[in-house]
Amino acid sequence: xxxxxxxxxxxxxxxxxxxxxxxxxxxxxxxxxxxxxxxxxxxxxxxxxxxxxxxxxxxxxxxxxxxxxxxxxxxxxxxxxxxxxxxxxxxxxxxxxxxxxxxxxxxxxxxxxxxxxxxxxxxxxxxxxxxxxxxxxxxxxxxxxxxxxxxxxxxxxxxxxxxxxxxxxxxxxxxxxxxxxxxxxxxxxxxxxxxxxxxxxxxxxxxxxxxxxxxxxxxxxxxxxxxxxxxxxxxxxxxxxxxxxxxxxxxxxxxxxxxxxxxxxxxxxxxxxxxxxxxxxxxxxxxxxxxxxxxxxxxxxxxxxxxxxxxxxxxxxxxxxxxxxxxxxxxxxxxxxxxxxxxxxxxxxxxxxxxxxxxxxxxxxxxxxxxxxxxxxxxxxxxxxxxxxxxxxxxxxxxxxxxxxxxxxxxxxxxxxxxxxxxxxxxxxxxxxxxxxxxxxxxxxxxxxxxxxxxxxxxxxxxxxxxxxxxxxxxxxxxxxx
Amino acid sequence: xxxxxxxxxxxxxxxxxxxxxxxxxxxxxxxxxxxxxxxxxxxxxxxxxxxxxxxxxxxxxxxxxxxxxxxxxxxxxxxxxxxxxxxxxxxxxxxxxxxxxxxxxxxxxxxxxxxxxxxxxxxxxxxxxxxxxxxxxxxxxxxxxxxxxxxxxxxxxxxxxxxxxxxxxxxxxxxxxxxxxxxxxxxxxxxxxxxxxxxxxxxxxxxxxxxxxxxxxxxxxxxxxxxxxxxxxxxxxxxxxxxxxxxxxxxxxxxxxxxxxxxxxxxxxxxxxxxxxxxxxxxxxxxxxxxxxxxxxxxxxxxxxxxxxxxxxxxxxxxxxxxxxxxxxxxxxxxxxxxxxxxxxxxxxxxxxxxxxxxxxxxxxxxxxxxxxxxxxxxxxxxxxxxxxxxxxxxxxxxxxxxxxxxxxxxxxxxxxxxxxxxxxxxxxxxxxxxxxxxxxxxxxxxxxxxxxxxxxxxxxxxxxxxxxxxxxxxxxxxxxx
Numbered sequence: 017x018x019x020x021x022x023x024x025x026x027x028x029x030x031x032x033x034x035x036x037x038x039x040x041x042x043x044x045x046x047x048x049x050x051x052x053x054x055x056x057x058x059x060x061x062x063x064x065x066x067x068x069x070x071x072x073x074x075x076x077x078x079x080x081x082x083x084x085x086x087x088x089x090x091x092x093x094x095x096x097x098x099x100x101x102x103x104x105x106x107x108x109x110x111x112x113x114x115x116x117x118x119x120x121x122x123x124x125x126x127x128x129x130x131x132x133x134x135x136x137x138x139x140x141x142x143x144x145x146x147x148x149x150x151x152x153x154x155x156x157x158x159x160x161x162x163x164x165x166x167x168x169x170x171x172x173x174x175x176x177x178x179x180x181x182x183x184x185x186x187x188x189x190x191x192x193x194x195x196x197x198x199x200x201x202x203x204x205x206x207x208x209x210x211x212x213x214x215x216x217x218x219x220x221x222x223x224x225x226x227x228x229x230x231x232x233x234x235x236x237x238x239x240x241x242x243x244x245x246x247x248x249x250x251x252x253x254x255x256x257x258x259x260x261x262x263x264x265x266x267x268x269x270x271x272x273x274x275x276x277x278x279x280x281x282x283x284x285x286x287x288x289x290x291x292x293x294x295x296x297x298x299x300x301x302x303x304x305x306x307x308x309x310x311x312x313x314x315x316x317x318x319x320x321x322x323x324x325x326x327x328x329x330x331x332x333x334x335x336x337x338x339x340x341x342x343x344x345x346x347x348x349x350x351x352x353x354x355x356x357x358x359x360x361x362x363x364x365x366x367x368x369x370x371x372x373x374x375x376x377x378x379x380x381x382x383x384x385x386x387x388x389x390x391x392x393x394x395x396x397x398x399x400x401x402x403x404x405x406x407x408x409x410x411x412x413x414x415x416x417x418x419x420x421x422x423x424x425x426x427x428x429x430x431x432x433x434x435x436x437x438x439x440x441x442x443x444x445x446x447x448x449x450x451x452x453x454x455x456x457x458x459x460x461x462x463x464x465x466x467x468x469x470x471x472x473x474x475x476x477x478x479x480x481x482x483x484x485x486x487x488x489x490x491x492x493x494x495x496x497x498x
Numbered sequence: 499x500x501x502x503x504x505x506x507x508x509x510x511x512x513x514x515x516x517x518x519x520x521x522x523x524x525x526x527x528x529x530x531x532x533x534x535x536x537x538x539x540x541x542x543x544x545x546x547x548x549x550x551x552x553x554x555x556x557x558x559x560x561x562x563x564x565x566x567x568x569x570x571x572x573x574x575x576x577x578x579x580x581x582x583x584x585x586x587x588x589x590x591x592x593x594x595x596x597x598x599x600x601x602x603x604x605x606x607x608x609x610x611x612x613x614x615x616x617x618x619x620x621x622x623x624x625x626x627x628x629x630x631x632x633x634x635x636x637x638x639x640x641x642x643x644x645x646x647x648x649x650x651x652x653x654x655x656x657x658x659x660x661x662x663x664x665x666x667x668x669x670x671x672x673x674x675x676x677x678x679x680x681x682x683x684x685x686x687x688x689x690x691x692x693x694x695x696x697x698x699x700x701x702x703x704x705x706x707x708x709x710x711x712x713x714x715x716x717x718x719x720x721x722x723x724x725x726x727x728x729x730x731x732x733x734x735x736x737x738x739x740x741x742x743x744x745x746x747x748x749x750x751x752x753x754x755x756x757x758x759x760x761x762x763x764x765x766x767x768x769x770x771x772x773x774x775x776x777x778x779x780x781x782x783x784x785x786x787x788x789x790x791x792x793x794x795x796x797x798x799x800x801x802x803x804x805x806x807x808x809x810x811x812x813x814x815x816x817x818x819x820x821x822x823x824x825x826x827x828x829x830x831x832x833x834x835x836x837x838x839x840x841x842x843x844x845x846x847x848x849x850x851x852x853x854x855x856x857x858x859x860x861x862x863x864x865x866x867x868x869x870x871x872x873x874x875x876x877x878x879x880x881x882x883x884x885x886x887x888x889x890x891x892x893x894x895x896x897x898x899x900x901x902x903x904x905x906x907x908x909x910x911x912x913x914x915x916x917x918x919x920x921x922x923x924x925x926x927x928x929x930x931x932x933x934x935x936x937x938x939x940x941x942x943x944x945x946x947x948x949x950x951x952x953x954x955x956x957x958x959x960x961x962x963x964x965x966x967x968x969x970x971x972x973x974x975x976x977x978x979x980x
Contacts, residue, residue: 083869169868304912345912348920352904375897382894386971387565389651404886411893412864415857418900422834429827430786435918438826485868494869 027069034062044141123149128236128450154233236333264330264358333450365448509551516544605631610718610932636715718815746840815932822939847930
């Protein structure tokens with residue numbers, strides 16, 4: 017393990033975070049919100065700390081290998097969250113360090129779970145930073161899932177090794193750099209289009225840009241206490257629904273579509289599966305809402321249900337309706353969708369459609385093998401047979417996901433939360449959604465969760481965001497052996 | 499498909515269970531109940547119809563293949579459950595067919611979920627039949643899991659191909675008969691010892707027999723409304739607790755132990771895993787109960803935790819306390835134990851420890867493979883390497899189990915049951931446990947469930963009992979292709 021090289025990279029990340037904070041300053045000045053000084057200090061601290069680390073350790077930098085990759089990813093997210101919480105702590109808007117770190121981890125992992133009970137009272141500059149943590153997190157995740165994880169071989173992401181744009185060299189640095197450049201262009205383009213559409217829909221520039229940040233990252237932080245419901249605009253609802261859905265799709269597909277190959281969406285098994293789930297769940301919800309009399313007009317039911325389904329499925333977490341007053345059937349379905357999540361290679365979290373699809377197809381293959389024990393039954397994904405090692409790894413991923421969920425829920429119930437709240441908060445964190453069920457529903461927040469519980473949820477967010485194995489591998493003895 | 503042979507076997511099963519109904523008559527006469535005629539009638543119908551069918555078709559070609567095996571296992575349970583409803587219906591104890599079928603299939607699958615609001619009101623002959631269904635079901639399961647499923651290759655039970663007692667010929671009939679003879683000896687011995695101990699503890703012969711049937715089959719039907727809490731005797735609690743634990747252990751281990759090799763338990767990976775799981779759950783629950791249930795002394799807390807943890811983890815479902823009122827952390831532990839269940843080759847249900855054990859081992863193997871992608875890492879069970887195909891099958895079983903769980907719970911919630919009751923009812927019925935949480939807690943029953951819900955749960959009991967694949971395979975297209 018080349019720890020010094022890892023530290024050097026972390027130094028660069030800290031510099032980057034410090035520089036990014038400066039973007040909040042114009043907003044702070046414009047709204048004269050009194051947070052200017054705190055943001056400036058936080059930025060200076062980060063820039064200095066980062067620069068010192070970089071200059072001390074940069075000479076150790078050389079070719080990074082798999083192990084360093086695991087360490088950089090996990091420690092990278094942790095360091096960003098530590099330094100990213102400075103503006104909240106220094107300004108005193110979130111006085112408790114635990115709460116500040118919770119909010120920042122929730123930001124960088126694009127979760128969107130908040131401990132703030134009155135968001136609108138926050139200085140605008142800090143709100144911008146809060147939304148920006150999600151946008152930065154989203155950038156990180158796209159590169160992580162399409163460039164880094166396929167090389168590290170985590171969670172079956174090897175399937176995307178050949179698919180993602182960029183050269184296919186086995187050394188980490190050049191490939192990551194190339195892929196990142198291409199995909200970030202797509203990310204930035206989408207963000208620009210969304211901002212313009214939201215401005216057209218009547219948002220002011222500040223709201224438009226913050227909601228863009230958190231939509232594209234499937235994050236879910238809003239600048240309003242009532243989330244997107246605040247704007248009471250069907251146009252905004254629909255625009256955000258469409259862009260959340262798009263952010264939940266593999267960005268490599270968007271890239272190919274932008275290059276002219278629009279049909280590539282329909283050649284992707286995962287996209288078809290994801291779109292079908294969205295459609296079925298939306299129709300189911302609309303029908304139940306009509307039957308229970310929550311809505312009298314079908315278009316209205318469709319508007320609220322499509323927004324909420326897409327928001328939960330893509331693991332964004334915006335709300336336009338308090339789904340906890342919806343019938344229990346819808347709540348339970350949302351709970352199940354929380355496990356499912358978006359597509360691999362998107363900013364969405366959860367188990368991901370690719371894995372669910374392969375698990376289901378493998379189940380069907382096992383049934384056929386039961387009748388014809390000697391037959392060779394391949395499991396196909398995007399018209400190619402999936403190697404058994406990858407299936408085995410995806411199965412292990414599923415088991416690990418469920419056991420992490422169970423174990424974390426057990427701790428939360430032991431801390432005194434009721435079962436529904438415990439399960440809701442853990443899956444909302446593990447899948448990077450934000451709002452859960454019970455005491456952490458869409459109209460509640462996480463401030464009442466016990467201290468230890470907040471740290472458990474923080475860990476869940478990071479473990480879930482980094483596809484479990486990336487984090488857990490660091491805790492094995494084998495990893496540290498030379 | 500050899501339907502003549504299938505029907506002849508079904509006829510035999512129905513006739514035999516009809517003969518078993520007669521065993522309740524001495525108790526009816528002794529207690530002076532008015533259910534002698536209905537029982538005689540039910541028994542007569544079953545015997546004439548069943549043995550009639552058997553005698554007519556007996557001469558047919560008796561060649562049975564794998565496919566016939568699947569059909570017999572599934573339709574056998576359904577056939578005896580249909581005829582088994584007769585005593586309830588004809589005596590008027592349970593007037594509705596749905597309820598009677600629910601109660602009978604709950605008996606034969608050794609679940610123990612009941613729709614009866616007042617058990618003590620039932621005539622003794624019918625009550626005896628109710629417990630008898632457990633005992634017959636338990637006999638069926640031992641043979642199914644140690645002789646039939648290994649040959650059919652269902653859900654990793656091939657692991658037990660070599661282990662089960664009896665000859666290892668590849669034809670179904672002789673092997674099944676031999677295994678059955680040996681293991682039923684163990685089963686009857688366990689039942690007999692428990693009856694003696696319960697008589698010693700002060701139960702009447704009737705109660706001792708019924709509760710022994712319910713224990714050794716890990717069923718859970720009691721003759722009392724308050725289940726075992728009625729007796730309020732530490733001796734009875736510990737006797738039944740111990741026998742529930744023993745009944746959840748692989749019966750071929752008991753067989754080897756009875757032949758003198760007592761240490762064989764500790765050479766078995768699954769037994770060790772199960773023991774650790776049960777001991778640590780009891781310790782956890784004892785501590786939490788001591789903290790949250792202020793009326794308990796340490797000894798009482800241990801006694802109640804010991805009994806109820808074993809009752810749930812062995813999939814029995816007896817209760818000495820209303821655990822639906824215990825702390826959320828304890829309830830969550832019980833919910834997880836319902837999903838894990840006992841050991842393979844016992845009368846208990848659910849996912850089973852061998853599978854959980856192997857899934858964990860495989861997960862750790864995958865983590866090691868991430869660091870050393872080229873290393874060959876084998877997964878071991880009882881000091882033998884487990885083939886990757888079996889691991890894949892077990893993992894698919896796990897995925898299928900969770901999927902069935904989620905879909906069934908969703909249907910229950912849609913039909914109007916609250917989320918916790920629905921989830922626990924499905925976990926409980928799929929695992930063949932019996933009681934759930936909330937409105938289906940140990941002191942409540944399933945009477946108030948909607949009609950659709952009862953049928954879904956009845957299907958879940960059978961699906962769980964036959965290890966999912968056995969039934970689902972029948973619904974695939976390739977099964978019916980010649």
